[in-house]
Amino acid sequence: MALCHNRARFTPRVSRGEASYFCCHVMDYVVSFLSIEFGLCFTLFFIVYWSLCWSVRLQNVLLLAASYALVASFSFNSLYILLGYSALVYLLGLVGERYPGRRFSYLLVLLLVLGCFYLFKYQEFFVGGVQGALASAGLDVSLPVLEVLVPIGLSFYAFHSVSYLVSINRREMPLASPFDLALYLAFFPSLIAGPVNRASHMLAQIRTSGIREVLEPQRALGLIALAVVKLFFCSAWLASEWVDPVFETPGSYSPEQILLSVYGYSFLIYFNFSGYTNLVTGIALLLGFRLPENFNAPYAAHNLKEFWGRWHISLSLFIRDYVYIPLGGNRQGVWRGNLNMLLAMLVSGLWHGASINFIIWGALHGIGLALYKASTYILPQPMRWPGAGLAARLLTFHYVAFAWIFFRSASLDEAVDMLAGIGGLSLDGLFSSTGLLLLVSVLYVAVYPQLLVLLRQFFAATTRLPWQLYPIPLGLFVSLVIFASQSGVPGFIYASF
Template sequence: MSYLSIEFALAFLAFFALYWLCRKRTDWQNGLLLLGSYAFYAKLDWRFALILAVYTLLLTLISSWMLDSVRPKRWLRMGLLMAVGNLAVFKYFDFFRESAQAALHALGIAAILPAVDFLMPVGISFYTFQSVSYLVSLYRGELRFARARELGLFLAFFPTLLAGPICRATGLLEQLRSGERRHILQLDRALGLIVLALAKKLWLAGWLASAWVDPVFSAPETYHALEVWAAFYAYAFQIYLDFSGYTDLVTALALLLGIQLPRNFDAPYLAHNLRDFWRRWHMSLSSWIRDYIYIPLGGNRLGFARAQLNLLLAMVLSGLWHGASLKYLAWGGMHGLGVVGLNLGDKLLGKEAVSRRLTWLARLLTFHYVCLAWVFFRAASLEDAWSFLEAMTGTDQELTLNAPGFLALSAAAFAALPYLGAACERGIAQLGRLPWWGKPSLLAGCALLIIVVSPPGIPGFIYYQF
């Protein structure tokens, strides 16, 4: 069931009414959330829900033993091994099997490793990372033990289950098990975010995908170089609109349920370097990698050279988190090498020497480097990524699409980025001036208009696959 489907909208409205009928009993609301979240997950595939339930029970047992043990660190390691092992089996088994098979053949060993067809649960990467945050916070004494139903709701909470944001236990879990009576949070913002999400995903990202990204990336050699350049920019806008639109939507759903989710985007294409980009893009992931990979590896405490190695490793692991493929490793490696190069430049020329003097140039260079890395992220394979980049240098094909017009539109959109955030905030503020009965009417009218101008069908979100 897609968040964008009529089926989900009707189910959520019924759930919303029942949920707030129980507003005097937070424990009843949590029970409804737990049942609703598992029903939603099981609607995708009942095996997904079963895997998550077993995982939650094991995590509850390990965390309980960790608290009761005189050597809690041993159980912390056991829990982390279980979490990472669960993710590795379902998501990376084939990748490592094929890599090991190729290595054995290169050594002249004629061994055949068994192939196992694992079903990868949707959202497994996200709830795995959340469980790690719970284990570490519990070990550090930052929160108290969570019973199975509390931990189950934290991991299965349906607005964040499929594609994040990656929530910390000290944030979402503590909100969910707080006994305080809930209220709808920031109604005007929630309604505005729903409209914004529909416009981003259904209309803009959908149009970019169908008109430019999908056809050109599938066969770049059959398009004129200008059309390939247009697709180069189109995908950068598409993935931002797609993922930030998803985040806007689930943030709105959580606000309507009285829950505040962490911010996940902050105008990432306004970044003036790659460090700044990762402070703005998928913020819940970048902060998680910083706190649970980069800092435990030593961070910058062991000298400049070791810090760069830690950064590179953290970014490569970030790429691997997105998928068991060499193209994701290349994407993560490009960002890692880019940040390391930036740090070397800071050491030689002074901190942010370019961005302090020529902010517009730094922003433009950063955007194009990010777009270049996106080619490897979007292409079906490393070979396809190189084919796309070769097609950007020129082909013998005739111009069939309005690439000059799209490139001009992209330039205008990039120039307007500094002003779009404030414009959206003003639009949301205007909702507060409407009477209560006018708000759902405006929401329905905007949704209908967006559906009319959008490409047909219910598109999936890009980050569901991760």
């Protein structure tokens, strides 16, 4: 697999804004699971993998070798870091098993994760902040910054390690063998951009005593086909036509076009990330593994709390269980609960990248969640007047879209330029051709739940067909979508994190 995957440079599809997420060193390449090379390689791997179906142990050995080969194909330094990190996690697991529930055990886990994040992702951001603060006080100090490459998958296998070590400390599961732990941390379908796997769920599948089998082959192939549509067609087209040109030079576009690009990015990041999730979920099913659900119609949410129950579900649950609840949750009153919620969302923002924009994005969601919680005290029951549900969904969507401006912009100045441009909206502009596209976008959000029902019914109907009939029509369909889409291999936005 090391020689077969495609290394696609960051293009406008993973634009300057996304590429700037790395603070220590910009990731110049992103492994693509959508390249022809990877497809051919995975087909060969799939054949060899299932020829070993009589031995789960040998299948696991092949999985680990493939996962390490994929990491090494990005850079050998990434592989060395992953190996060293896995060894440290195993040692900390031994400590947690010997001294379960001790405060120093949790402190060691925290030091490991925060130390790695600081060294590889946040060093330049924090050092720059300290130097800026000193400079404002009249002290010109140059602090050292190590030039390091951000190892691929760090943000996800670090979170996986937290799930494992906390579970060991809580005696929720037995200690894993070094091999099983290594595979859990390196499992290639979820290594690059998630989802965030819980240790108890994933390790149970790794060390199963039974014989593995392909899980739901019709659904797996259908998810892969759906991913191709979302990534090659929807995400790539939105990026090139609506989003990237406007975010690069907002001053060259009208207020209506800027607002349209914000709508476009809201759809783009959903299609891109959910498409990637569909892809790796399908791949995992073909290998006999189930990954956690990561999306459930997020733009059908009526409020921010519901949105975070539908968007990046595995990360939302992780932040809740390992950040919000340990901070005290809502056990210490309303104000402390809101503060804990804000801190948890700030952590979520900072996890996405070391920049003020991500911190603002996290703060906006934290404040929005606090305001929603306050509104439930004022209006304990949802409003029942006609159209209330639609109004709530549109309000939630626009708040989320507003926050996406900071998430997507390469700098705070660019985000301010986008907001200033939108501030120039006029009635005349809204009655233009661009205004018509804005109306279509809003209508799409309005009828989104109904479209989703139809899509799920269609998907359920297709999965009832014999899986042997799938490859030829799906192959023709996927080829048609790729032919009709933008040229090149689309990148995964969340691979940048």
